[in-house]
Amino acid sequence: MRLDIEALRVLDVVIQEGSFAKAANRLHKAQSAISYQIKKLEDQLDVTIFDRSSYRAELTPKGKALWIEGKRLLEQAARIEKLADHYSEGWEPNFDLVIDASLPMEPVMKAMKVLVDREIPTKIQVKVEAMRGVQKRFEQDQAHMMLVKDYQPVPHLKAVPLPQITFVLVAAREHALASLGNINLNHLLEHVELTIHDSSETSTDRLDEHQFGGDRVFYMHGFMSKKAGLMMGLGFGWMPDFLIAGELAAGTLVELDYEGGSRSSFMPLLVYPTDQPLGKAGELILNQLLTEFSAFAE
Amino acid sequence: MRLDIEALRVLDVVIQEGSFAKAANRLHKAQSAISYQIKKLEDQLDVTIFDRSSYRAELTPKGKALWIEGKRLLEQAARIEKLADHYSEGWEPNFDLVIDASLPMEPVMKAMKVLVDREIPTKIQVKVEAMRGVQKRFEQDQAHMMLVKDYQPVPHLKAVPLPQITFVLVAAREHALASLGNINLNHLLEHVELTIHDSSETSTDRLDEHQFGGDRVFYMHGFMSKKAGLMMGLGFGWMPDFLIAGELAAGTLVELDYEGGSRSSFMPLLVYPTDQPLGKAGELILNQLLTEFSAFAE
DNA sequence: CAACTCCATCAAATTTACTGATAACCTAAA
């Protein structure tokens, strides 16, 4: 017979209440049941937990030390029960989200921050992949959701469209490229490209499709600082159209006459399996991503 | 019926062994007992832990998450049982040692370091007090041992003598006090006193009996640095005789002709109650203090 | 296809936990 939780629970109540009898009352048990549990605990651990030589049973130093450790065990037990309750309420144990690296990360990060701040029981994991890697990772890891630009339709997958985003290739009015016509790739490579730093990019071996591959690339920390860099004439780069509509109209930023096309539109898709309904975390993530991407596209 | 440890233990073994049957074998139980425990756990937590739709029972994601939390609980249970075992082997849950602040702390600290390095299960607490406070604290806190210069004999207390220590009031040969005769307190107060920093001295309101109370006191971090300070002529101060025997003989340090007496001898005593035998930690501390104080007195 | 291994289920046996009653003891108030 080994240590059991119930005995520790009884010990805790006895100490809190100050006597076996009061503990029995609080636990809706007979007083003899309390005596039995305490005695059992003492036998199991081979430790005298209460000194019965005086009127009231007094906690021994060893008993106190074991009680303190016992409370930790009770806390852990409560944690487990609470976790199970959360599952019953519809929370998933974990949620894997795969994201295409070429999508703007700002709304994703904002959505994640909201989730983290809520301290939900679900363990969320975000994996950023590029190109074909997105869907591959989604399938390999049996992820719960992916956020992509495009995907191979598969049965049992549902796609929710997010607001369309159009990127425009621009530079400042004063920039050398702004007044150039019929720009080709070689022209671009002679200038500094501004792009957004992706914190998930550990190595430098990955370029997203919106990057030209010149040897002078400046990494900015968000579209706002990228825009500031562009305005300063630091370089050229892709920007979401709605973020620079005013500057394009005013002429402070100029759409480049690039032969490869100066506009790139796409509609991000939130894809997830239909065979299992989304849990609470899934719903939250879905809604939060919709919210943040809508806010991003103004 | 609530969560119990045994079910988590069974869950852990089932997952380790990979099947209910193998777990039953390892636990020397019937296979149906394993089924029963797992089913009970699932009912208690209202969570499907194993997916039985295929041949082998497969752990669900929720089951895995609960298993991980469950292992923590098992670890805590093991910790409690181990603690109880230690008690049975004669370790005390805690040990309070009260020390007279006027004794050299170096051997005490060395002894404590040895104890800490052994990672014994007993929680040792050292309290440094001065003058009458030592015995008072010892009695008030029902401490297990005190290290004193002197004490009021009380029945049920046993005293073990440590090697006698003699302190000598000295200064360097070049120091102004060295050549002075019939030194009184006012003479001393005109010079810098070197004393040893006691890390337990939180406020400055306490002076030990070996300190003259001048307004220029230098605190050193051990007898070796104090000796170095004395040799340099930085000031005067008390030193254990055996640490400066050579210098006194050579004349580089000079015993001061102080009217209050230039020598102070005492025999530290290790005092502890006899009504309860010392536990393992008590024995260790006793021996270690004997060792360190003997080594200190060379 | 035969021999295995997997797990669920059931009744019976066994072990554990609890109840209610009683006794021995202590405390505090009358």
Next chain:
DNA sequence: TTTAGGTTATCAGTAAATTTGATGGAGTTG
């Protein structure tokens, strides 16, 4: 001092839990 009220231990009987051993359906292996 007596009395009323509170403490815990113990015991026999009972209720509840766990375990066993047997059985069966289903998947796997060679």
